[in-house]
Amino acid sequence: MKKNQEQSYEFTPAYFESIIQNSTDAILSKTLDGTITSWNKAAEELYGYKAAEIIGNKIYKIIPKDRIKEVKVILKKIKAGQRIARYQTVRVAKDGRHLQISVAISPILNSEGTVIGASAFARDITFELSLLRQQEFMSHASIVLNSSLNYTETLQSVADLATEYIADWCAIDLLTAPKEVELVAVAHKDPKKVLWARQIRQSFPVKFDIPTGVGHVITTGKSELYHHITDEMLKQEPRNIKNIKIIKEIGMQSVMIVPIIIRKKAKGAITFVSSSPDNLFTELTLSFAEDLARLAAQSIDNATLYKQIKEELEEREKVQSALRESQNKYQKLFDSSIIGVVVGKANKSIDEVNNTFLHMIGYTRQDFEKGNIPIHELTPDKWLDGNAKALEELRHFGESSTWEKEYKRKDGTLIPVLMGSTMIDARTDTILTFVLDISERKEFEQRKDDFISVASHELKTPITSMKVFTQLLAKRFAKQEDEQTGALIKKLDTQLNKLIILISDLLDVSRIHAGKLELRLEDFSINELVKETVEGLEETTQHTMRIEDDKNFIVHGDRERIGQVITNFLTNAIKYSPPHKDIKVTVAGNKKEVSVGVQDFGMGINAKEKDKIFERFYQASASNSTFPGLGMGLYICSEIIQRHRGTIVVESQKGKGSHFIFTIPLHYS
Amino acid sequence: MYSYNLSNSNLMHSMSNNILVVDDDPDILEAIKLLLEDQGYSVETAQNGNILQFLDETNLPSVIILDVLLSGMDGREIAEKLRQKRETHAIPIVMISANPGAAEDCVKRGANAFLAKPFEIDDLLNVIHKYVPERP
Numbered sequence: 001m002k003k004n005q006e007q008s009y010e011f012t013p014a015y016f017e018s019i020i021q022n023s024t025d026a027i028l029s030k031t032l033d034g035t036i037t038s039w040n041k042a043a044e045e046l047y048g049y050k051a052a053e054i055i056g057n058k059i060y061k062i063i064p065k066d067r068i069k070e071v072k073v074i075l076k077k078i079k080a081g082q083r084i085a086r087y088q089t090v091r092v093a094k095d096g097r098h099l100q101i102s103v104a105i106s107p108i109l110n111s112e113g114t115v116i117g118a119s120a121f122a123r124d125i126t127f128e129l130s131l132l133r134q135q136e137f138m139s140h141a142s143i144v145l146n147s148s149l150n151y152t153e154t155l156q157s158v159a160d161l162a163t164e165y166i167a168d169w170c171a172i173d174l175l176t177a178p179k180e181v182e183l184v185a186v187a188h189k190d191p192k193k194v195l196w197a198r199q200i201r202q203s204f205p206v207k208f209d210i211p212t213g214v215g216h217v218i219t220t221g222k223s224e225l226y227h228h229i230t231d232e233m234l235k236q237e238p239r240n241i242k243n244i245k246i247i248k249e250i251g252m253q254s255v256m257i258v259p260i261i262i263r264k265k266a267k268g269a270i271t272f273v274s275s276s277p278d279n280l281f282t283e284l285t286l287s288f289a290e291d292l293a294r295l296a297a298q299s300i301d302n303a304t305l306y307k308q309i310k311e312e313l314e315e316r317e318k319v320q321s322a323l324r325e326s327q328n329k330y331q332k333l334f335d336s337s338i339i340g341v342v343v344g345k346a347n348k349s350i351d352e353v354n355n356t357f358l359h360m361i362g363y364t365r366q367d368f369e370k371g372n373i374p375i376h377e378l379t380p381d382k383w384l385d386g387n388a389k390a391l392e393e394l395r396h397f398g399e400s401s402t403w404e405k406e407y408k409r410k411d412g413t414l415i416p417v418l419m420g421s422t423m424i425d426a427r428t429d430t431i432l433t434f435v436l437d438i439s440e441r442k443e444f445e446q447r448k449d450d451f452i453s454v455a456s457h458e459l460k461t462p463i464t465s466m467k468v469f470t471q472l473l474a475k476r477f478a479k480q481e482d483e484q485t486g487a488l489i490k491k492l493d494t495q496l497n498k499l500i501i502l503i504s505d506l507l508d509v510s511r512i513h514a515g516k517l518e519l520r521l522e523d524f525s526i527n528e529l530v531k532e533t534v535e536g537l538e539e540t541t542q543h544t545m546r547i548e549d550d551k552n553f554i555v556h557g558d559r560e561r562i563g564q565v566i567t568n569f570l571t572n573a574i575k576y577s578p579p580h581k582d583i584k585v586t587v588a589g590n591k592k593e594v595s596v597g598v599q600d601f602g603m604g605i606n607a608k609e610k611d612k613i614f615e616r617f618y619q620a621s622a623s624n625s626t627f628p629g630l631g632m633g634l635y636i637c638s639e640i641i642q643r644h645r646g647t648i649v650v651e652s653q654k655g656k657g658s659h660f661i662f663t664i665p666l667h668y669s
Numbered sequence: 670m671y672s673y674n675l676s677n678s679n680l681m682h683s684m685s686n687n688i689l690v691v692d693d694d695p696d697i698l699e700a701i702k703l704l705l706e707d708q709g710y711s712v713e714t715a716q717n718g719n720i721l722q723f724l725d726e727t728n729l730p731s732v733i734i735l736d737v738l739l740s741g742m743d744g745r746e747i748a749e750k751l752r753q754k755r756e757t758h759a760i761p762i763v764m765i766s767a768n769p770g771a772a773e774d775c776v777k778r779g780a781n782a783f784l785a786k787p788f789e790i791d792d793l794l795n796v797i798h799k800y801v802p803e804r805p
Binding site for chain 1: 694696697699700701703704707738767768769770772773786787788789790791
């Protein structure tokens with residue numbers, strides 16, 4: 001075999017011709033004036049000219065205009081016998097495409113050693129170059145994509161880079177909702193055309209119901225590559241003619257659309273457009289584009305995650321700051337030097353107290369911390385009912401109305417307080433209570449009540465002697481049979497009685513207010529009391545009083561106080577109905593309770609005034625002189641009846657009279 | 670001039686219808702005195718309770734009208750002491766006070782009757798008549 005091979009080595013012209021023709025480099029030769037003299041197969045493939053058509057033509061046919069000078073310089077050097085080492089340059093193919101090539105040029109010598117021409121060995125390096133550029137682009141892009149967490153800004157930079165390296169323009173769309181995209185970045189090689197590019201996009205809204213384009217790429221998650229868009233293809237464009245015109249205007253030569261896939265779902269797409277026939281996208285460019293889309297996706301994902309975390313952190317910070325603020329407010333409230341604050345579990349524990357509260361009850365913080373505050377002894381027995389009532393309200397409504405009570409201090413003294421509570425946690429019965437020291441108010445009230453009490457007492461003393469003197473006078477005039485003077489004295493006595501009632505009402509009101517209206521309980525016949533009271537008043541009036549009762553009722557209550565109510569009803573009936581009219585008194589009841597009613601047929605009361613009539617110091621039409629008096633009577637009546645756990649009402653019609661009724665249980669407990 | 674005068678005590682024991690009135694207000698004393706004298710009673714008055722320690726068989730009143738709130742003294746304490754003393758334990762005591770709430774306590778501590786000031790004179794006379802017959 002070896003021998004045979006050796007035998008075939010014959011360096012004939014055909015031998016060299018074969019080498020040249022089969023070389024993958026384009027090999028051509030030219031004369032020193034640039035006339036092409038030979039053109040191998042690879043040259044035919046590279047430049048698109050057949051050997052037959054190009055041989056004899058000037059080399060300038062494949063030289064771009066801006067490089068003619070370069071060729072002339074080279075030819076000069078060749079003529080001087082120099083070789084041109086391999087360098088990178090650009091040539092023009094038959095179809096006008098600019099080719100990136102590397103070429104080495106050597107002089108051709110004749111047998112005398114004279115330079116007669118040049119041979120060029122060229123190879124297409126478009127691919128290598130674009131690979132380099134794409135790699136460069138990718139490394140740039142990954143730097144950009146990692147540089148910021150503001151991804152719209154980053155995507156714009158990526159689009160800008162893309163136009164610098166691989167496309168004439170680049171657009172990035174992101175899904176904002178299902179089947180809705182937002183154009184987040186647009187870039188064009190010519191910055192002046194960015195706006196124009198945006199406008200184009202407005203004419204081409206992304207559609208999801210056609211089998212091509214951004215919408216389709218996002219739907220399928222698969223890239224689309226249109227290596228070379230021909231007029232033929234445009235004719236099949238599913239959109240209208242006008243659009244075709246625009247596409248032509250853009251000079252869209254090659255297009256690729258790649259999806260941006262975040263966590264296995266297409267969330268957007270990057271569109272690359274080339275308007276240059278020199279730069280048609282290939283599978284290789286597409287794979288770069290896909291790599292870029294992956295980087296972009298990661299960047300968006302990171303940014304989104306970061307944004308989420310940031311928002312969560314911000315939200316948490318907001319909540320924490322609100323909490324801090326509220327804690328701060330609570331602490332300030334808690335540290336109040338006016339209001340005692342207690343947090344604890346109902347009848348179980350005191351969990352938190354402020355110093356004001358500790359001071360109120362006379363204990364130290366040390367006592368509290370050591371658990372030396374006797375929770376069950378703090379409230380004296382007489383106030384336990386109030387506590388229980390408040391707790392019931394708390395469990396029902398979450399808060400209690402304020403109530404007054406006393407605390408037993410460490411030294412055994414009592415301190416009057418005003419309490420107000422709110423339920424913090426119903427499951428554990430945790431209650432927040434505000435405690436206000438009302439000693440001063442109580443002391444003031446006490447002094448006021450004492451004053452009224454002393455004043456009433458002091459008033460009663462001269463009245464007592466006046467009373468005796470007056471009645472003494474009446475008796476003396478009666479003895480002398482001076483009836484006229486006797487009648488005058490009687491009037492004086494009546495006025496004195498009114499004064500006496502006013503004073504005792506004043507005293508009663510102050511007692512009621514101080515909670516000191518004491519009842520002296522006994523069993524008595526209410527019928528007898530009614531009869532006595534009516535008889536006592538009958539002499540003083542011209543009204544006819546009729547008692548209607550069928551059964552005798554024995555009541556357990558304060559006879560004198562109930563009598564006071566009946567007297568009040570009767571004197572009102574006398575006062576507010578004309579003389580000679582009837583006054584009807586009824587006693588009725590059942591096994592449990594008894595009602596006493598006094599009905600007159602006088603002026604009556606307005607509905608509006610009816611509800612207020614039992615209020616303290618209310619008097620019917622303050623401006624109306626027909627109703628004199630301080631309005632204490634009915635208030636006292638109402639309090640007396642309430643203390644007997646009874647009810648008091650008035651039925652009345654203006655002009656027809658009033659009917660006052662009280663009802664009390666037979667057995668007051 | 671209305672205070673009880675020991676030197677007058679000899680007048681007392683001869684009377685079966687004498688009444689002793691104790692009240693720190695001189696006007697009330699005068700008024701009651703005039704009223705009761707009009708009714709034919711013999712009346713002695715005193716502004717404080719000191720007089721009561723000098724009471725013995727020789728000068729016992731038929732009835733004592735005793736105010737509750739005396740200056741520096743509580744009528745109820747006096748009533749209690751009178752009830753404890755052999756000589757005076759049986760004398761009817763009518764207590765009077767501007768505080769009607771004192772009634773129960775007064776009766777508990779020895780009063781036979783209680784009248785709230787101001788009172789109707791008929792009420793006072795009715796009570797007195799229970800213990801001392803009217804002079805004919």
